[in-house]
Amino acid sequence: MTLTAKAAPSTKQPPSLPAMHTVKLTVNGIETELQLAPWTSLLDALREYMHLTGTKKGCDHGQCGACTVLVNGKRINACLTLAIMQEGNEITTIEGLARKDADGKDGLHPIQQAFMDHDAFQCGYCTPGQICSAVGMMNEGHARTADDIRELMSGNICRCGAYTNIVDAIQSVMNPQPDAA
Ligand code: FES
Numbered sequence: 001m002t003l004t005a006k007a008a009p010s011t012k013q014p015p016s017l018p019a020m021h022t023v024k025l026t027v028n029g030i031e032t033e034l035q036l037a038p039w040t041s042l043l044d045a046l047r048e049y050m051h052l053t054g055t056k057k058g059c060d061h062g063q064c065g066a067c068t069v070l071v072n073g074k075r076i077n078a079c080l081t082l083a084i085m086q087e088g089n090e091i092t093t094i095e096g097l098a099r100k101d102a103d104g105k106d107g108l109h110p111i112q113q114a115f116m117d118h119d120a121f122q123c124g125y126c127t128p129g130q131i132c133s134a135v136g137m138m139n140e141g142h143a144r145t146a147d148d149i150r151e152l153m154s155g156n157i158c159r160c161g162a163y164t165n166i167v168d169a170i171q172s173v174m175n176p177q178p179d180a181a
């Protein structure tokens, strides 16, 4: 016969979940107030709470670059930062780029136009991240050659392998010096 000890009823209260926080995000020039759990990533805030689904979720682990957005002009992976950490910052997604062309008029960003002109995508899933990353890379000002572009864009994976045309598209906007033969 097997004797099993009867567990005494627990007197512990289950841990209570942290309260939702009011988070104010400025996205594409519009300030929005959201009620978010404190662990909500910026990526989930954009996609699930603001319905800005242009920013894509690939790996959700900082490995693919599909979620790249601009924060104060710098590119970041939106899956690796909490929304609550981005209060007070200017967040730009692919939807916001489309409204700010080089002349301040409505229309495509030159990088967006270049991706179309150079056929720099196939399925398009990585494209918003590629474009935001390219804009951030140009803001950084370190890329001069096609090799630089390849290196500095290496955090953005394209499963369709559209890399050649992506580099051509970015180069056409940057107009860097041709590579030494
Ligand atoms: S979804 Fe953020 S890097 Fe892949």
Ligand code: FES
Residues within 6 Å of the ligand: 120, 121, 122, 123, 124, 125, 126, 127, 157, 158, 159, 160, 161, 162
């Ligand atoms: S165009 Fe399909 S993953 Fe890049």
